[in-house]
Amino acid sequence: MTCIPVKTDRKLGLAIDLDTCVGCHACVTSCKEWNTGAHSAPLTDLLPYDADPDGVFFNRVHTYEQDTPDGGRTVNFPRSCLHCEQPACVTVCPTGASYKRTSDGIVLVDQDKCIGCKLCSWACPYGAREFDVDVGVMKKCTLCVDRIYNENLPEEDRVPACVAACPTGARHFGDFGDPDSAISKLSAERGGVELMPELGYKPVNRYLPPRERKNHPVNTAAKPLEAVKAEGGFLGWVDRILSGKD
Amino acid sequence: MRPAFSVIFFTTASGAGYGLLFWLGLAALAGILPGGFWFGFVTMALAVGLISAGLLSSTAHLGRPERAWRAFSQWRSSWLSREGVASVLTYLPIAAFGVGWVFLGRTGGWVVAAGALMALGAVVTVCMTAMIYASLKPVREWHNPTTLPGYLLFAAMTGAVLLNGVLHLFGHGSQPMVLLALGTTILGWIMKRTIWRYNATHRDGPTLGDATGLGNAGKVRSSQWPHTEQNYLLKEMGYKIARKHSARLRIIAQALAFAAPIALLAVALIAPGWLSVVGCVLAALVQLAGMLVERWLFFAEATHTVTLYYGYADKEAAA
Ligand code: SF4
Ligand code: SF4
Numbered sequence: 001m002t003c004i005p006v007k008t009d010r011k012l013g014l015a016i017d018l019d020t021c022v023g024c025h026a027c028v029t030s031c032k033e034w035n036t037g038a039h040s041a042p043l044t045d046l047l048p049y050d051a052d053p054d055g056v057f058f059n060r061v062h063t064y065e066q067d068t069p070d071g072g073r074t075v076n077f078p079r080s081c082l083h084c085e086q087p088a089c090v091t092v093c094p095t096g097a098s099y100k101r102t103s104d105g106i107v108l109v110d111q112d113k114c115i116g117c118k119l120c121s122w123a124c125p126y127g128a129r130e131f132d133v134d135v136g137v138m139k140k141c142t143l144c145v146d147r148i149y150n151e152n153l154p155e156e157d158r159v160p161a162c163v164a165a166c167p168t169g170a171r172h173f174g175d176f177g178d179p180d181s182a183i184s185k186l187s188a189e190r191g192g193v194e195l196m197p198e199l200g201y202k203p204v205n206r207y208l209p210p211r212e213r214k215n216h217p218v219n220t221a222a223k224p225l226e227a228v229k230a231e232g233g234f235l236g237w238v239d240r241i242l243s244g245k246d
Numbered sequence: 247m248r249p250a251f252s253v254i255f256f257t258t259a260s261g262a263g264y265g266l267l268f269w270l271g272l273a274a275l276a277g278i279l280p281g282g283f284w285f286g287f288v289t290m291a292l293a294v295g296l297i298s299a300g301l302l303s304s305t306a307h308l309g310r311p312e313r314a315w316r317a318f319s320q321w322r323s324s325w326l327s328r329e330g331v332a333s334v335l336t337y338l339p340i341a342a343f344g345v346g347w348v349f350l351g352r353t354g355g356w357v358v359a360a361g362a363l364m365a366l367g368a369v370v371t372v373c374m375t376a377m378i379y380a381s382l383k384p385v386r387e388w389h390n391p392t393t394l395p396g397y398l399l400f401a402a403m404t405g406a407v408l409l410n411g412v413l414h415l416f417g418h419g420s421q422p423m424v425l426l427a428l429g430t431t432i433l434g435w436i437m438k439r440t441i442w443r444y445n446a447t448h449r450d451g452p453t454l455g456d457a458t459g460l461g462n463a464g465k466v467r468s469s470q471w472p473h474t475e476q477n478y479l480l481k482e483m484g485y486k487i488a489r490k491h492s493a494r495l496r497i498i499a500q501a502l503a504f505a506a507p508i509a510l511l512a513v514a515l516i517a518p519g520w521l522s523v524v525g526c527v528l529a530a531l532v533q534l535a536g537m538l539v540e541r542w543l544f545f546a547e548a549t550h551t552v553t554l555y556y557g558y559a560d561k562e563a564a565a
Binding site: 003004018023025028052053054055056057060061062063064065066067068069074075077079088090091092093094095096097113114115116117118119121122123124125126127130131132133135136137138193194195196198199200201207209210 | 307311385465469470473482551556
């Protein structure tokens with residue numbers, strides 16, 4: 001059933017540190033590499049060497065510029081499934097292919113049941129679901145469900161591929177359901193943000209906002225030129241009339 | 247949102263078909279259903295043809311159409327599944343009504359009961375279709391109180407105009423029926439303009455600042471996409487049409503779906519005999535063409551929150 005579990009035992013998810021993310025896309029390539037052979041394999045690429053390549057990714061890194069009171073800054077922003085507590089992507093699914101696991105809250109697509117109606121991708125506000133045109137089914141982040149419980153991997157590797165790959169340690173994985181877990185504490189300490197909470201999806205993942213810059217660099221910009229004096233006399237009057245300032 | 251032809255055709259055709267069945271059911275209840283094999287046969291064939299072609303076309307946009315049967319299973323949570331169940335269940339009274347009315351020539355007794363159930367099924371199915379769109383929170387133009395009444399009224403309107411055309415074709419034309427077609431079309435026009443005005447004035451929704459959670463610290467601009475070419479998200483949810491294009495299409499939609507049918511039906515009201523038949527039939531055809539354009543705009547003008555991440559400004563995404 002695509003009804004959402006009332007309560008999940010755990011709430012596994014990611015905390016993504018926007019302060020340290022350098023936008024290198026290592027998580028993107030690592031995710032693609034693991035998942036194209038994993039639970040939702042393959043992550044098809046169409047015309048990869050052509051003029052307009054297309055393909056399925058679970059994780060996409062945007063880059064934004066922001067004007068802050070401290071000056072402009074660049075923020076790199078990885079975007080992937082937030083494993084919401086109220087995922088409408090699951091409830092809209094007519095086939096039961098989409099589901100949220102009671103044990104850990106991970107949202108998955110059963111590749112054998114999906115009819116490729118695409119409705120779940122319309123229902124996800126965050127753009128976390130991508131349709132595989134070649135296979136005809138929907139694909140999305142699995143939180144590397146086949147790594148995190150995988151006893152064939154050394155213990156330190158039992159984290160999502162994106163987390164393992166991040167060179168700056170900007171991605172953290174853990175249980176948000178446990179207030180004492182490292183990830184819950186980290187998120188609390190850094191003021192982890194929920195994306196678009198007003199939509200009511202209750203995303204589990206948190207984004208740790210960039211830290212405030214304390215040490216301002218020396219301002220080396222030239223001083224502004226002196227203001228030009230307003231023209232007086234007849235010409236000034238004409239100018240004021242023409243520019244509609246009375 | 248990308249206007250997929252299969253879905254545009256499906257919602258328009260099945261809307262008209264269910265609208266037609268709704269009025270037939272009401273006519274049976276009111277005891278004013280005309281007899282006659284050929285009239286019944288053609289009307290039912292038209293209605294069943296429209297809804298079946300629509301349903302078939304809606305499976306054409308599936309990635310795995312051979313698994314379509316699975317879509318009946320999740321009616322407890324999914325409007326799409328409920329629509330599937332409702333449409334299949336409605337075939338039962340449709341079949342009973344069709345057999346009784348067309349083949350047994352009955353217009354009373356259990357045929358009336360079947361007609362009533364058929365009308366009910368038609369309304370319920372159209373509601374389910376509308377709710378698929380109305381329930382999608384990421385699409386502001388759909389997730390609002392106008393979507394459900396819009397779908398219901400447009401189905402009733404196209405159904406009435408269609409029924410009026412067929413009635414005239416078979417010499418059963420009457421002034422009250424023309425007035426019904428005329429009235430629903432006028433209401434439809436008002437509805438469409440109300441919906442457009444509603445969407446033009448209710449433009450508040452999440453911004454890029456909300457989408458990224460960065461908003462409190464200052465204005466956010468997209469400076470680089472994650473990818474250089476269009477991906478699934480942009481092709482499906484980031485569909486853009488030029489504002490100029492959209493304005494022209496709105497005029498075409500209004501001319502074909504409302505203005506022309508109103509003029510033709512008005513002529514039919516006063517013109518005698520064959521001219522009135524031509525007017526009524528033309529009105530039905532022109533309106534269906536207009537509704538296809540209207541449905542195209544319903545998708546093309548709808549904006550999805552995922553486009554925020556790509557820096558589509560609210561205004562631009564609507565353009
Ligand atoms: S981010 Fe989107 S796909 Fe993931 S659970 Fe939430 S609504 Fe569903
Ligand atoms: S595309 Fe697949 S997973 Fe998504 S709603 Fe349709 S059937 Fe469910």
